[in-house]
Amino acid sequence: MQQLPTKSEIDYKREQIIDSKPLEMQQLPTKSEIDYKSEKYKDAYSRINAIVIEGEQEAYENYLQLAKLLPKHEDELIGLSKMESRHKKGFEACGRNLEVTPNMQFAKDFFAQLHQNFQSAATEGKVVTCLLIQSLIIECFAIAAYHIYIPVADDFARKITEGVVKDEYTHLKFGEEWLKAHFDESKAELEEANSQNLPIVWKMLNQVEGDARTMMMEKEALVEDFMIQYGEALSNIGFITRDIMRLSAHGIKAA
Numbered sequence: 001m002q003q004l005p006t007k008s009e010i011d012y013k014r015e016q017i018i019d020s021k022p023l024e025m026q027q028l029p030t031k032s033e034i035d036y037k038s039e040k041y042k043d044a045y046s047r048i049n050a051i052v053i054e055g056e057q058e059a060y061e062n063y064l065q066l067a068k069l070l071p072k073h074e075d076e077l078i079g080l081s082k083m084e085s086r087h088k089k090g091f092e093a094c095g096r097n098l099e100v101t102p103n104m105q106f107a108k109d110f111f112a113q114l115h116q117n118f119q120s121a122a123t124e125g126k127v128v129t130c131l132l133i134q135s136l137i138i139e140c141f142a143i144a145a146y147h148i149y150i151p152v153a154d155d156f157a158r159k160i161t162e163g164v165v166k167d168e169y170t171h172l173k174f175g176e177e178w179l180k181a182h183f184d185e186s187k188a189e190l191e192e193a194n195s196q197n198l199p200i201v202w203k204m205l206n207q208v209e210g211d212a213r214t215m216m217m218e219k220e221a222l223v224e225d226f227m228i229q230y231g232e233a234l235s236n237i238g239f240i241t242r243d244i245m246r247l248s249a250h251g252i253k254a255a
């Protein structure tokens with residue numbers, strides 16, 4: 001409800017004009033300008049690092065539950081869960097390296113809705129929904145975040161993240177292959193699970209927009225990378241372009 005200035009009151013050269021631009025239009029600092037030890041960076045890192053650690057923990061638990069739901073793939077899924085556990089340890093080391101204590105309560109709250117939806121689906125034996133949440137949404141979210149983070153990470157975290165992102169592709173591939181092999185009977189459940197869970201990803205991205213910017217990661221770049229990974233996954237499973245556009249729009253509607 002603030003009063004707009006009259007035209008004669010506008011000082012077009014004022015610095016604040018830049019500051020008052022929407023977040024996404026402000027200039028990001030260059031990587032050499034990042035001070036990884038500054039309080040501001042460490043404060044943002046305490047939440048982002050916690051989200052990554054919690055995300056890997058969720059993934060570890062989710063693949064163990066999937067191993068029970070898909071006994072034919074038990075060994076493979078237990079193998080994937082072990083990889084997630086290693087990822088978690090790697091990111092915990094990244095936090096220690098910057099002397100940051102991850103804010104795990106923030107991260108638990110951040111994942112609460114996806115966590116709840118996965119648990120409900122697992123209880124009901126809805127394998128398709130579980131795979132969509134873990135192997136498509138969480139893996140694509142992780143891949144997008146790690147892609148955008150790698151170029152602006154500190155050297156220690158960059159090496160760890162580069163190793164992790166390769167593994168996440170194999171997890172995404174597991175979900176794609178299973179869903180492709182069961183496409184016809186999974187299609188309706190995939191559409192339903194997509195409309196319930198994709199909007200949650202948008203809320204999650206909005207929640208960390210400010211912290212991501214402090215770490216030089218732009219929300220638009222995260223969204224773009226996520227949509228590319230997710231769209232490709234849907235295409236690999238068997239959806240046609242028209243369906244992919246419609247499914248993707250469920251996320252955008254909630255933004």
Ligand SMILES: [Fe+2]
Nearest residue numbers: 056059084087
């Ligand atoms: Fe992982």
Ligand SMILES: [Fe+2]
Nearest residue numbers: 059139168171
């Ligand atoms: Fe993964």
